Amino acid sequence: MHYSSILPDVVKIADQASERVLHIYQSDFKVDYKADQSPITAADLASHEVIVQGLRSLTPDTPILSEEGASIPWEERKHWHRFWLIDPIDGTRDFTQRTGEFTVNIALIEDGEPVLGVVTAPALKEAFWGAKGEGAHRRDRTGKVLPIRVAEAKAKKRVVASKNHLNAETRAFIEKIGDHKLVQAGSSLKFCRIAEGRADLYPRLGPTCEWDTAAAHAVLAAAGGTVEMLEGEPLRYGKEDLLNPFFIASGK
Incomplete structure (x- = not known):
């Protein structure tokens, strides 16, 4: 196609x-x-x-x-x-x-x-x-x-996080990144902010469903970014369980 x-x-x-x-x-x-x-x-x-x-x-x-x-x-x-x-x-x-x-x-x-x-x-x-x-x-x-297009890699990461779903696990992950700037955004716009170069990283250590992420995942991938599970494998769709595992969306 x-x-x-x-x-x-x-x-x-x-x-x-x-x-x-x-x-x-x-x-x-x-x-x-x-x-x-x-x-x-x-x-x-x-x-x-x-x-x-x-x-x-x-x-x-x-x-x-x-x-x-x-x-x-x-x-x-x-x-x-x-x-x-x-x-x-x-x-x-x-x-x-x-x-x-x-x-x-x-x-x-x-x-x-x-x-x-x-x-x-x-x-x-x-x-x-x-x-x-x-x-x-x-x-x-x-x-x-x-x-x-996603931005070039920078020493100080711009980490985008949810306004409504920033849980303790995600906060702990972000703190381990070191020097960073927090960029807040709602819904699937978090992926899009990375895709357009306004953020670098979006860790999601909380529940989402496949439909929450798929469209913006496609946009980010087309812009040169990735969405991977914590083990490093690409996030996949069309599973029996429609819940996503935890993932990290990123630019370069």
Whole structure:
């Protein structure tokens, strides 16, 4: 598959979902809670609906796994060599707290690897996308699109961390790095800040699911970065257990 042939359409789908999300974000929305007590709003469901409809039209034969439709059994999923992995809104807490740092995420997975990803930040009016072998790009709030690349290695690491999920294990890991600057960001934007050269390292020693990371992982990889488990192996997707192991995302 030539990723460049479908990437503009995937960006368009993400933009359409972002418009629906932003409309709800600017309204007096209601917050409900799932069985695991994670928040969900009408924006999550609206984004899911737009993305699934768009991807089914674009690639009718490619299966889709979404956070808001994750009940597909492993017996079916284990046969998927290529599938779409989406998080209609990553950072729902940022959404409900109105920080603006939530994202819409669409990834294409092939044999466990995220090979194409689109991340939009509707409230910040930013977008990031990338594909294997084709580089990564950022669209700023003025609509200008520029290629992005991870920064060259520096002695003082800029470590990006979660605003809502900075636990004791991650704090301890960061302290061991030595001289560093802490850069805070929400949702999958943490990967994107590394991809555009504004941060160098993102250690995540806490729970995430595959849909939380896949799209931004693809962007970072296309920009020259890596996402590895603590043992040094690449973070993979399409597992029976949808929880990610701990990982470290980094630039050069």
